[in-house]
Amino acid sequence: MxxxxxxxxxxxxxxxxxxxxxxxxxxxxxxxxxxxxxxxxxxxxxxxxxxxxxxxxxxxxxxxxxxxxxxxxxxxxxxxxxxxxxxxxxxxxxxxxxxxxxxxxxxxxxxxxxxxxxxxxxxxxxxxxxxxxxxxxxxxxxxxxxxxxxxxxxxxxxxxxxxxxxxxxxxxxxxxxxxxxxxxxxxxxxxxxxxxxxxxxxxxxxxxxxxxxxxxxxxxxxxxxxxxxxxxxxxxxxxxxxxxxxxxxxxxxxxxIRRISAFPDEWAGRVEARRGSAAAALIPVFFDNPVMGVDEVEAVAGVRGQATYTALARLEEAGVVQEITGRKRDKVWAASDLLAELxxxxxxxxxxxxxx
Known part of the structure:
Protein backbone atom coordinates (compact mmCIF):
# COMPACT_ATOMS: atom_id res chain seq x y z
CA MET A 1 0.00 0.00 0.00
CA ILE A 257 7.85 11.59 33.94
CA ARG A 258 8.68 14.79 35.80
CA ARG A 259 6.50 13.85 38.75
CA ILE A 260 7.85 10.31 39.00
CA SER A 261 11.47 11.45 38.72
CA ALA A 262 10.96 13.59 41.83
CA PHE A 263 9.51 10.79 43.97
CA PRO A 264 12.75 9.42 45.50
CA ASP A 265 13.76 12.83 46.88
CA GLU A 266 10.20 13.50 48.05
CA TRP A 267 10.07 10.16 49.83
CA ALA A 268 13.43 10.70 51.48
CA GLY A 269 12.21 14.05 52.75
CA ARG A 270 9.03 12.54 54.17
CA VAL A 271 10.77 9.63 55.86
CA GLU A 272 13.71 11.74 57.15
CA ALA A 273 15.83 8.60 57.23
CA ARG A 274 19.54 8.95 57.91
CA ARG A 275 21.92 7.98 55.15
CA GLY A 276 22.75 4.26 55.30
CA SER A 277 19.69 3.33 57.34
CA ALA A 278 17.37 0.47 56.40
CA ALA A 279 14.55 2.93 55.65
CA ALA A 280 16.80 4.92 53.31
CA ALA A 281 17.84 1.71 51.57
CA LEU A 282 14.20 0.81 50.86
CA ILE A 283 13.35 4.05 49.02
CA PRO A 284 15.18 3.28 45.74
CA VAL A 285 14.08 -0.35 46.02
CA PHE A 286 10.38 0.57 46.02
CA PHE A 287 10.98 3.10 43.24
CA ASP A 288 12.26 0.35 40.94
CA ASN A 289 9.99 -2.43 42.30
CA PRO A 290 6.76 -0.74 43.43
CA VAL A 291 5.03 -3.90 44.71
CA MET A 292 6.93 -6.28 47.01
CA GLY A 293 6.58 -8.72 49.87
CA VAL A 294 9.06 -9.04 52.72
CA ASP A 295 11.14 -11.72 51.02
CA GLU A 296 11.53 -9.57 47.90
CA VAL A 297 12.39 -6.50 49.95
CA GLU A 298 15.10 -8.40 51.82
CA ALA A 299 16.49 -9.96 48.65
CA VAL A 300 16.68 -6.70 46.72
CA ALA A 301 17.59 -4.26 49.51
CA GLY A 302 19.92 -6.47 51.51
CA VAL A 303 18.02 -5.66 54.70
CA ARG A 304 17.21 -8.52 57.04
CA GLY A 305 15.01 -9.49 59.99
CA GLN A 306 13.43 -6.94 62.30
CA ALA A 307 15.21 -4.08 60.53
CA THR A 308 13.04 -4.82 57.47
CA TYR A 309 9.77 -4.52 59.38
CA THR A 310 10.94 -1.41 61.22
CA ALA A 311 11.90 0.25 57.94
CA LEU A 312 8.63 -0.75 56.27
CA ALA A 313 6.66 0.65 59.20
CA ARG A 314 8.54 3.93 58.89
CA LEU A 315 7.83 4.17 55.16
CA GLU A 316 4.18 3.27 55.72
CA GLU A 317 3.80 5.91 58.44
CA ALA A 318 5.24 8.50 56.03
CA GLY A 319 2.77 7.47 53.32
CA VAL A 320 5.49 6.24 50.99
CA VAL A 321 4.16 2.67 50.91
CA GLN A 322 0.87 1.01 51.79
CA GLU A 323 0.13 -2.58 52.78
CA ILE A 324 -2.33 -3.95 50.21
CA THR A 325 -3.30 -7.44 51.40
CA GLY A 326 -4.83 -6.76 54.82
CA ARG A 327 -3.33 -10.04 56.02
CA LYS A 328 -1.31 -10.66 59.16
CA ARG A 329 1.07 -12.94 57.29
CA ASP A 330 2.58 -12.79 53.80
CA LYS A 331 1.99 -9.05 53.59
CA VAL A 332 2.69 -7.04 50.45
CA TRP A 333 3.55 -3.34 50.25
CA ALA A 334 3.13 -0.99 47.31
CA ALA A 335 4.56 2.45 46.55
CA SER A 336 1.53 4.68 47.04
CA ASP A 337 2.53 7.55 44.77
CA LEU A 338 3.40 5.28 41.85
CA LEU A 339 0.03 3.53 42.10
CA ALA A 340 -1.80 6.85 42.32
CA GLU A 341 0.05 8.19 39.27
CA LEU A 342 -1.41 5.36 37.16
Whole structure:
Protein backbone atom coordinates (compact mmCIF):
# COMPACT_ATOMS: atom_id res chain seq x y z
CA MET A 1 0.00 0.00 0.00
CA UNK A 2 1.31 3.45 -0.90
CA UNK A 3 0.68 5.49 2.24
CA UNK A 4 0.61 9.28 2.43
CA UNK A 5 -0.57 11.57 5.19
CA UNK A 6 -3.70 13.43 3.98
CA UNK A 7 -3.07 17.15 3.55
CA UNK A 8 -5.48 18.09 6.34
CA UNK A 9 -3.61 15.85 8.82
CA UNK A 10 -0.02 16.88 8.04
CA UNK A 11 0.00 19.43 10.86
CA UNK A 12 -1.43 16.90 13.33
CA UNK A 13 1.15 14.33 12.23
CA UNK A 14 4.02 16.76 12.81
CA UNK A 15 2.61 17.79 16.20
CA UNK A 16 2.34 14.14 17.25
CA UNK A 17 5.92 13.35 16.20
CA UNK A 18 7.22 16.39 18.08
CA UNK A 19 5.27 15.43 21.21
CA UNK A 20 6.47 11.82 21.05
CA UNK A 21 10.07 12.92 20.58
CA UNK A 22 9.87 15.38 23.47
CA UNK A 23 8.45 12.74 25.80
CA UNK A 24 11.07 10.22 24.80
CA UNK A 25 13.85 12.77 25.33
CA UNK A 26 12.43 13.54 28.78
CA UNK A 27 12.76 9.86 29.65
CA UNK A 28 16.37 9.54 28.48
CA UNK A 29 18.58 8.34 31.29
CA UNK A 30 15.68 7.75 33.68
CA UNK A 31 15.40 4.59 35.79
CA UNK A 32 13.82 1.28 34.85
CA UNK A 33 10.90 2.25 37.10
CA UNK A 34 9.73 4.81 34.56
CA UNK A 35 9.69 2.36 31.65
CA UNK A 36 7.76 -0.16 33.73
CA UNK A 37 5.28 2.49 34.83
CA UNK A 38 4.50 3.57 31.26
CA UNK A 39 4.12 -0.02 30.06
CA UNK A 40 1.70 -0.66 32.90
CA UNK A 41 -0.28 2.50 32.11
CA UNK A 42 -0.65 1.50 28.47
CA UNK A 43 -1.54 -2.11 29.31
CA UNK A 44 -4.18 -1.18 31.89
CA UNK A 45 -5.87 1.23 29.45
CA UNK A 46 -5.70 -1.30 26.62
CA UNK A 47 -7.36 -3.87 28.89
CA UNK A 48 -10.10 -1.42 29.87
CA UNK A 49 -10.96 -0.91 26.20
CA UNK A 50 -11.87 -4.62 26.20
CA UNK A 51 -13.96 -4.16 29.39
CA UNK A 52 -11.27 -5.92 31.43
CA UNK A 53 -11.04 -3.72 34.50
CA UNK A 54 -9.81 -3.88 38.07
CA UNK A 55 -8.92 -1.38 40.79
CA UNK A 56 -5.36 -0.12 41.14
CA UNK A 57 -5.11 -2.04 44.41
CA UNK A 58 -6.23 -5.30 42.78
CA UNK A 59 -3.75 -4.68 39.96
CA UNK A 60 -0.99 -4.21 42.55
CA UNK A 61 -2.00 -7.42 44.31
CA UNK A 62 -1.88 -9.26 40.99
CA UNK A 63 1.61 -7.87 40.35
CA UNK A 64 2.56 -9.46 43.67
CA UNK A 65 1.21 -12.83 42.51
CA UNK A 66 -2.28 -12.76 44.01
CA UNK A 67 -4.53 -14.64 41.57
CA UNK A 68 -7.90 -13.94 43.20
CA UNK A 69 -8.93 -11.29 40.65
CA UNK A 70 -8.88 -12.63 37.09
CA UNK A 71 -9.25 -9.18 35.51
CA UNK A 72 -6.25 -7.89 37.43
CA UNK A 73 -4.24 -10.96 36.44
CA UNK A 74 -5.21 -10.33 32.83
CA UNK A 75 -3.92 -6.75 33.13
CA UNK A 76 -0.60 -8.04 34.44
CA UNK A 77 -0.42 -10.48 31.53
CA UNK A 78 -1.11 -7.61 29.12
CA UNK A 79 1.81 -5.72 30.66
CA UNK A 80 4.11 -8.67 29.99
CA UNK A 81 2.82 -9.06 26.43
CA UNK A 82 3.33 -5.39 25.58
CA UNK A 83 6.85 -5.44 27.02
CA UNK A 84 7.63 -8.57 25.00
CA UNK A 85 6.61 -7.01 21.69
CA UNK A 86 8.18 -3.59 22.21
CA UNK A 87 11.50 -4.92 23.51
CA UNK A 88 11.76 -7.44 20.67
CA UNK A 89 11.09 -4.75 18.07
CA UNK A 90 13.72 -2.48 19.56
CA UNK A 91 16.29 -5.23 19.92
CA UNK A 92 15.92 -6.72 16.43
CA UNK A 93 14.80 -3.62 14.54
CA UNK A 94 12.07 -5.78 13.01
CA UNK A 95 8.55 -6.99 13.78
CA UNK A 96 8.44 -10.79 13.60
CA UNK A 97 5.45 -13.14 13.54
CA UNK A 98 7.16 -15.13 16.29
CA UNK A 99 7.19 -12.04 18.53
CA UNK A 100 3.46 -11.53 17.99
CA UNK A 101 2.79 -15.18 18.87
CA UNK A 102 5.03 -14.94 21.94
CA UNK A 103 3.18 -11.83 23.13
CA UNK A 104 -0.16 -13.59 22.68
CA UNK A 105 1.17 -16.53 24.67
CA UNK A 106 2.20 -14.18 27.48
CA UNK A 107 -1.24 -12.56 27.40
CA UNK A 108 -3.47 -15.63 27.24
CA UNK A 109 -1.56 -18.58 28.74
CA UNK A 110 -3.47 -18.43 32.06
CA UNK A 111 -6.87 -17.73 30.51
CA UNK A 112 -9.32 -20.53 31.33
CA UNK A 113 -10.84 -20.55 27.84
CA UNK A 114 -8.09 -19.35 25.53
CA UNK A 115 -5.12 -20.78 27.43
CA UNK A 116 -4.81 -23.96 25.32
CA UNK A 117 -4.65 -21.78 22.17
CA UNK A 118 -2.27 -19.13 23.52
CA UNK A 119 0.42 -18.24 21.02
CA UNK A 120 -1.36 -19.92 18.09
CA UNK A 121 -3.14 -18.39 15.13
CA UNK A 122 -6.79 -19.34 15.09
CA UNK A 123 -7.91 -22.43 13.19
CA UNK A 124 -11.62 -21.63 13.23
CA UNK A 125 -13.91 -18.80 12.19
CA UNK A 126 -14.57 -15.97 14.62
CA UNK A 127 -16.63 -12.79 14.51
CA UNK A 128 -17.31 -9.57 16.41
CA UNK A 129 -20.72 -8.95 17.95
CA UNK A 130 -23.92 -10.88 17.38
CA UNK A 131 -24.47 -14.31 18.89
CA UNK A 132 -21.84 -16.57 20.45
CA UNK A 133 -23.20 -19.41 18.33
CA UNK A 134 -23.47 -17.91 14.84
CA UNK A 135 -22.01 -15.03 12.79
CA UNK A 136 -25.54 -14.09 11.71
CA UNK A 137 -26.06 -10.51 12.86
CA UNK A 138 -22.35 -9.98 13.64
CA UNK A 139 -20.89 -6.49 13.37
CA UNK A 140 -17.88 -7.87 11.53
CA UNK A 141 -16.77 -11.29 10.26
CA UNK A 142 -12.97 -11.57 9.79
CA UNK A 143 -11.31 -13.65 7.05
CA UNK A 144 -11.59 -17.45 7.26
CA UNK A 145 -8.92 -19.27 9.27
CA UNK A 146 -7.08 -20.69 6.27
CA UNK A 147 -6.20 -17.13 5.13
CA UNK A 148 -4.88 -15.87 8.47
CA UNK A 149 -1.27 -17.05 8.15
CA UNK A 150 -0.76 -15.42 4.76
CA UNK A 151 -2.47 -12.22 5.88
CA UNK A 152 -0.30 -11.94 9.01
CA UNK A 153 2.84 -12.47 6.93
CA UNK A 154 1.70 -9.65 4.65
CA UNK A 155 0.96 -7.42 7.67
CA UNK A 156 4.42 -8.01 9.12
CA UNK A 157 6.03 -7.07 5.79
CA UNK A 158 4.04 -3.83 5.88
CA UNK A 159 5.02 -3.17 9.52
CA UNK A 160 8.71 -3.58 8.63
CA UNK A 161 8.75 -1.04 5.81
CA UNK A 162 10.76 2.16 6.24
CA UNK A 163 9.39 4.10 3.25
CA UNK A 164 6.09 5.27 4.76
CA UNK A 165 5.20 7.75 7.55
CA UNK A 166 5.65 6.08 10.93
CA UNK A 167 2.38 7.02 12.63
CA UNK A 168 0.34 6.19 9.54
CA UNK A 169 2.14 2.85 9.40
CA UNK A 170 1.35 2.16 13.08
CA UNK A 171 -2.32 3.16 12.71
CA UNK A 172 -2.93 1.14 9.55
CA UNK A 173 -1.01 -1.91 10.76
CA UNK A 174 -3.10 -1.86 13.92
CA UNK A 175 -6.36 -1.57 11.96
CA UNK A 176 -5.34 -4.37 9.61
CA UNK A 177 -4.40 -6.59 12.56
CA UNK A 178 -7.82 -6.01 14.13
CA UNK A 179 -9.47 -6.76 10.79
CA UNK A 180 -7.58 -10.04 10.38
CA UNK A 181 -8.46 -10.86 14.01
CA UNK A 182 -5.85 -13.66 14.03
CA UNK A 183 -6.57 -15.04 17.51
CA UNK A 184 -9.60 -16.38 19.27
CA UNK A 185 -9.21 -13.72 21.99
CA UNK A 186 -6.76 -10.97 22.89
CA UNK A 187 -6.73 -9.38 19.43
CA UNK A 188 -7.35 -5.84 20.66
CA UNK A 189 -4.58 -5.85 23.25
CA UNK A 190 -2.02 -7.44 20.96
CA UNK A 191 -3.06 -5.15 18.10
CA UNK A 192 -2.57 -2.04 20.23
CA UNK A 193 0.79 -3.40 21.43
CA UNK A 194 1.72 -3.45 17.75
CA UNK A 195 1.47 0.36 17.71
CA UNK A 196 4.10 0.64 20.44
CA UNK A 197 6.28 -1.96 18.74
CA UNK A 198 6.27 -0.04 15.44
CA UNK A 199 7.09 3.24 17.17
CA UNK A 200 10.03 1.52 18.87
CA UNK A 201 11.19 -0.19 15.66
CA UNK A 202 11.15 3.09 13.73
CA UNK A 203 13.09 4.87 16.50
CA UNK A 204 10.34 7.37 17.38
CA UNK A 205 10.41 6.07 20.95
CA UNK A 206 13.69 4.65 22.23
CA UNK A 207 13.14 4.92 25.98
CA UNK A 208 9.41 4.86 26.55
CA UNK A 209 6.07 3.34 25.65
CA UNK A 210 3.57 6.10 25.00
CA UNK A 211 0.15 5.31 26.54
CA UNK A 212 -1.78 5.78 23.30
CA UNK A 213 -4.43 3.32 24.51
CA UNK A 214 -5.40 5.75 27.28
CA UNK A 215 -6.35 8.25 24.60
CA UNK A 216 -8.28 5.63 22.65
CA UNK A 217 -10.04 4.55 25.85
CA UNK A 218 -11.27 8.11 26.36
CA UNK A 219 -12.83 7.99 22.86
CA UNK A 220 -13.71 4.30 22.88
CA UNK A 221 -16.80 4.47 20.65
CA UNK A 222 -15.09 6.81 18.17
CA UNK A 223 -12.19 4.36 18.09
CA UNK A 224 -14.42 1.41 17.25
CA UNK A 225 -16.25 3.49 14.64
CA UNK A 226 -12.90 4.41 13.08
CA UNK A 227 -11.96 0.73 12.81
CA UNK A 228 -15.26 0.14 11.01
CA UNK A 229 -14.51 3.06 8.71
CA UNK A 230 -11.14 1.47 7.89
CA UNK A 231 -12.88 -1.75 6.85
CA UNK A 232 -15.10 0.34 4.60
CA UNK A 233 -12.03 1.87 2.95
CA UNK A 234 -11.70 5.14 4.87
CA UNK A 235 -8.37 5.42 6.72
CA UNK A 236 -8.42 9.07 7.81
CA UNK A 237 -10.73 8.77 10.87
CA UNK A 238 -8.48 6.22 12.59
CA UNK A 239 -5.29 8.05 11.65
CA UNK A 240 -6.68 11.34 12.96
CA UNK A 241 -7.72 9.69 16.25
CA UNK A 242 -4.35 8.00 16.77
CA UNK A 243 -2.50 11.22 15.99
CA UNK A 244 -4.58 13.01 18.59
CA UNK A 245 -4.20 10.22 21.14
CA UNK A 246 -0.43 10.14 20.57
CA UNK A 247 -0.07 13.89 21.05
CA UNK A 248 -2.21 14.05 24.18
CA UNK A 249 -0.64 10.93 25.72
CA UNK A 250 2.89 12.19 25.07
CA UNK A 251 2.18 15.63 26.54
CA UNK A 252 0.53 14.11 29.62
CA UNK A 253 3.26 11.49 29.85
CA UNK A 254 5.95 14.18 30.11
CA UNK A 255 4.21 15.54 33.19
CA UNK A 256 4.16 12.07 34.76
CA ILE A 257 7.85 11.59 33.94
CA ARG A 258 8.68 14.79 35.80
CA ARG A 259 6.50 13.85 38.75
CA ILE A 260 7.85 10.31 39.00
CA SER A 261 11.47 11.45 38.72
CA ALA A 262 10.96 13.59 41.83
CA PHE A 263 9.51 10.79 43.97
CA PRO A 264 12.75 9.42 45.50
CA ASP A 265 13.76 12.83 46.88
CA GLU A 266 10.20 13.50 48.05
CA TRP A 267 10.07 10.16 49.83
CA ALA A 268 13.43 10.70 51.48
CA GLY A 269 12.21 14.05 52.75
CA ARG A 270 9.03 12.54 54.17
CA VAL A 271 10.77 9.63 55.86
CA GLU A 272 13.71 11.74 57.15
CA ALA A 273 15.83 8.60 57.23
CA ARG A 274 19.54 8.95 57.91
CA ARG A 275 21.92 7.98 55.15
CA GLY A 276 22.75 4.26 55.30
CA SER A 277 19.69 3.33 57.34
CA ALA A 278 17.37 0.47 56.40
CA ALA A 279 14.55 2.93 55.65
CA ALA A 280 16.80 4.92 53.31
CA ALA A 281 17.84 1.71 51.57
CA LEU A 282 14.20 0.81 50.86
CA ILE A 283 13.35 4.05 49.02
CA PRO A 284 15.18 3.28 45.74
CA VAL A 285 14.08 -0.35 46.02
CA PHE A 286 10.38 0.57 46.02
CA PHE A 287 10.98 3.10 43.24
CA ASP A 288 12.26 0.35 40.94
CA ASN A 289 9.99 -2.43 42.30
CA PRO A 290 6.76 -0.74 43.43
CA VAL A 291 5.03 -3.90 44.71
CA MET A 292 6.93 -6.28 47.01
CA GLY A 293 6.58 -8.72 49.87
CA VAL A 294 9.06 -9.04 52.72
CA ASP A 295 11.14 -11.72 51.02
CA GLU A 296 11.53 -9.57 47.90
CA VAL A 297 12.39 -6.50 49.95
CA GLU A 298 15.10 -8.40 51.82
CA ALA A 299 16.49 -9.96 48.65
CA VAL A 300 16.68 -6.70 46.72
CA ALA A 301 17.59 -4.26 49.51
CA GLY A 302 19.92 -6.47 51.51
CA VAL A 303 18.02 -5.66 54.70
CA ARG A 304 17.21 -8.52 57.04
CA GLY A 305 15.01 -9.49 59.99
CA GLN A 306 13.43 -6.94 62.30
CA ALA A 307 15.21 -4.08 60.53
CA THR A 308 13.04 -4.82 57.47
CA TYR A 309 9.77 -4.52 59.38
CA THR A 310 10.94 -1.41 61.22
CA ALA A 311 11.90 0.25 57.94
CA LEU A 312 8.63 -0.75 56.27
CA ALA A 313 6.66 0.65 59.20
CA ARG A 314 8.54 3.93 58.89
CA LEU A 315 7.83 4.17 55.16
CA GLU A 316 4.18 3.27 55.72
CA GLU A 317 3.80 5.91 58.44
CA ALA A 318 5.24 8.50 56.03
CA GLY A 319 2.77 7.47 53.32
CA VAL A 320 5.49 6.24 50.99
CA VAL A 321 4.16 2.67 50.91
CA GLN A 322 0.87 1.01 51.79
CA GLU A 323 0.13 -2.58 52.78
CA ILE A 324 -2.33 -3.95 50.21
CA THR A 325 -3.30 -7.44 51.40
CA GLY A 326 -4.83 -6.76 54.82
CA ARG A 327 -3.33 -10.04 56.02
CA LYS A 328 -1.31 -10.66 59.16
CA ARG A 329 1.07 -12.94 57.29
CA ASP A 330 2.58 -12.79 53.80
CA LYS A 331 1.99 -9.05 53.59
CA VAL A 332 2.69 -7.04 50.45
CA TRP A 333 3.55 -3.34 50.25
CA ALA A 334 3.13 -0.99 47.31
CA ALA A 335 4.56 2.45 46.55
CA SER A 336 1.53 4.68 47.04
CA ASP A 337 2.53 7.55 44.77
CA LEU A 338 3.40 5.28 41.85
CA LEU A 339 0.03 3.53 42.10
CA ALA A 340 -1.80 6.85 42.32
CA GLU A 341 0.05 8.19 39.27
CA LEU A 342 -1.41 5.36 37.16
CA UNK A 343 -4.87 6.86 37.74
CA UNK A 344 -3.67 10.46 37.51
CA UNK A 345 -2.03 9.96 34.11
CA UNK A 346 -5.05 8.14 32.73
CA UNK A 347 -7.33 10.96 33.91
CA UNK A 348 -5.01 13.63 32.50
CA UNK A 349 -5.05 11.94 29.08
CA UNK A 350 -8.83 11.55 29.15
CA UNK A 351 -9.24 15.23 29.95
CA UNK A 352 -6.88 16.17 27.12
CA UNK A 353 -8.83 14.05 24.63
CA UNK A 354 -12.07 15.80 25.63
CA UNK A 355 -10.55 19.26 25.05
CA UNK A 356 -9.43 18.65 21.47
Missing amino acids: DVRIPADLIGANEAALLALGAMDAEATGQSVALARFLIRTESVASSKIERVSASVEDFARALAGNKSNTSAMSMVAATTALGTMVEAAGRAGQIAVEDILRAHRDLMRDDLTEGPYAGRLRDSQNWIGGSDHSPIGALYVPPPAEMVGELIDDLVRFANRDDIPTLAQAALAHAQFESIHPFGDGNGRIGRALIGAILRRRGVTRNTVVPVASGLLARREDYFDALTDYRDGATSPLLELILRASTVAAEAGRES TVLDSRIAAGMRKR
